[in-house]
Amino acid sequence: MGGPLMLFEVDRVHYRYQQQTALSDLSLNIAEGTRVALLGANGSGKSTLLRVLDGLYFADSGQVRFRGDELTEHMFAHDDFAYHFRRQVGLVFQNPDVQLFNPTVFDEVAFGPLQLRWSKSEVRDRVGDILDRLRIGNLRDRIPHRLSGGEKKRVALASVLVLDPAVLLLDEPTAALDPRSHSQLIDLLVEWGGGAKSVITATHDLRDLEDIADRCFVLDAGQLVAEGPPNEILRDAALLQRTNLVHAHRHRHGGEIHSHPHVHGSET
Amino acid sequence: MSGSHVQRRGFVQSTIDTLYAAISRVMYAETLARGEGLLQGIDPRVKLAGLLAWILAAALSSKLWVIAALLAVAVSLALFSRVPLSVLAPVWTSALLFTGAIAIPALFLTPGTTALDMPNVGWRITHQGLASAAYLITRVETSGTIALVLVFTTPWTHILKSMRILRVPVIIVVVLGMTLRYILLLLETAREMFESRKSRMVGTLTSRDQRRLAIHGGGVLIAKAFQLSGEVFLAMQARGFRGEVYVLDEFSMTQRDWAALSLFAMLAAGAAWAGR
Numbered sequence: 001m002g003g004p005l006m007l008f009e010v011d012r013v014h015y016r017y018q019q020q021t022a023l024s025d026l027s028l029n030i031a032e033g034t035r036v037a038l039l040g041a042n043g044s045g046k047s048t049l050l051r052v053l054d055g056l057y058f059a060d061s062g063q064v065r066f067r068g069d070e071l072t073e074h075m076f077a078h079d080d081f082a083y084h085f086r087r088q089v090g091l092v093f094q095n096p097d098v099q100l101f102n103p104t105v106f107d108e109v110a111f112g113p114l115q116l117r118w119s120k121s122e123v124r125d126r127v128g129d130i131l132d133r134l135r136i137g138n139l140r141d142r143i144p145h146r147l148s149g150g151e152k153k154r155v156a157l158a159s160v161l162v163l164d165p166a167v168l169l170l171d172e173p174t175a176a177l178d179p180r181s182h183s184q185l186i187d188l189l190v191e192w193g194g195g196a197k198s199v200i201t202a203t204h205d206l207r208d209l210e211d212i213a214d215r216c217f218v219l220d221a222g223q224l225v226a227e228g229p230p231n232e233i234l235r236d237a238a239l240l241q242r243t244n245l246v247h248a249h250r251h252r253h254g255g256e257i258h259s260h261p262h263v264h265g266s267e268t
Numbered sequence: 269m270s271g272s273h274v275q276r277r278g279f280v281q282s283t284i285d286t287l288y289a290a291i292s293r294v295m296y297a298e299t300l301a302r303g304e305g306l307l308q309g310i311d312p313r314v315k316l317a318g319l320l321a322w323i324l325a326a327a328l329s330s331k332l333w334v335i336a337a338l339l340a341v342a343v344s345l346a347l348f349s350r351v352p353l354s355v356l357a358p359v360w361t362s363a364l365l366f367t368g369a370i371a372i373p374a375l376f377l378t379p380g381t382t383a384l385d386m387p388n389v390g391w392r393i394t395h396q397g398l399a400s401a402a403y404l405i406t407r408v409e410t411s412g413t414i415a416l417v418l419v420f421t422t423p424w425t426h427i428l429k430s431m432r433i434l435r436v437p438v439i440i441v442v443v444l445g446m447t448l449r450y451i452l453l454l455l456e457t458a459r460e461m462f463e464s465r466k467s468r469m470v471g472t473l474t475s476r477d478q479r480r481l482a483i484h485g486g487g488v489l490i491a492k493a494f495q496l497s498g499e500v501f502l503a504m505q506a507r508g509f510r511g512e513v514y515v516l517d518e519f520s521m522t523q524r525d526w527a528a529l530s531l532f533a534m535l536a537a538g539a540a541w542a543g544r
Binding site for chain 2: 090098
């Protein structure tokens, strides 16, 4: 009794895609207001877990609770719960192309607020504001489909941040970004909400871990294999190597070839 | 390398070009719809109801000149709305080819008076057969043109919202709404697939290889379409989509809209009366 209020409680969750198990007997708790990193190599189940947390997929067995309410198809059939949940939790997909389907950037960012039935004047104000904050106001009349990769990512992020969700789920937010866009995005996430919001980031990039997370969960083959603060996880070289988050990297110094652990996404 | 020589574009390159053109057409349609023009300024609900009434009048008319007159009015409206003929022409050609193919048997099988004998094969084309084919082709061309006028002068989201106002079931509106979203993604995917194929290709493909490539490409695209449909729908759900269409623009009827509605209704009623 008296412990921290839980945002998400994941209890022995299994999830399968036809023949392939994506999550297996997965249990973890995420407290309110924490910044969490879901770490794992490709195919470890990070993206699936984010979709389960966002009420897009429903566990084959086990339970997922959001602030005490179990996330089930039955719950999402009720408009009241669905609107409340979508207002509170936002998901930025890894591939921005699937998230950008409106004729202009402005329409794209306005899509979510309109679905949640905000007043039209509020939608206009908030969309303009978020476009300016993300420094993409100049793109407002552009066709999202024709933007560069970094611009698409920013628009996808804006389309979720405009809702000002209390919980932000991010699927590989810095994947395929150039170094400047990468750095700007990390700064934005660190500053977003004054650090008071819950941010859950799925990534295999360890570079910015200590900036974006207070706590890490390491997944491997759909199972939780470790959890702890970033510095503790980063120190466990055996764990990182076992879960393919780092690998032995051979290179040449002078005439001598040697190897040392190499961090995914790192330039060093 | 000494100079350059002209190569045939080949199957892969021509497919890439076609896909680029298709993407450009989708973009162009939205640009035209949001631009200036006679119909662009009319309330989308008026356009949807009015133009549907014209399509109905064309389908029910039993007089060829009435259908042709509706076609002429639709083309004039397109021109006044800055929709160029070059946009309509490819659709006319496609409709003519497909409908023509369907109509050919009617030329020979419809009983009636002989219009033309084909002595070598012993077949004869009848006046009634010619009339049936002409009706079918003209109706399809007219309905297609009217539908294009609507699509090229009205943003897609406004058409969807108008459909909901006119009580079209949610499921139909959702399917139509997602169709446009997939088209762009699938066209892009197809283009990348063929560009990737081209980057690894040396020489030219035989006809058999071209057919195989087309079939494989089609299969991969269908599989990707299923995956994409799921992804895009999830992305829409994640931002609160529940089936209803909400857009920022308010629809409000002005005097000009009421006048347009009256004109649409009068023309539809006139066509129905003249074509009875």
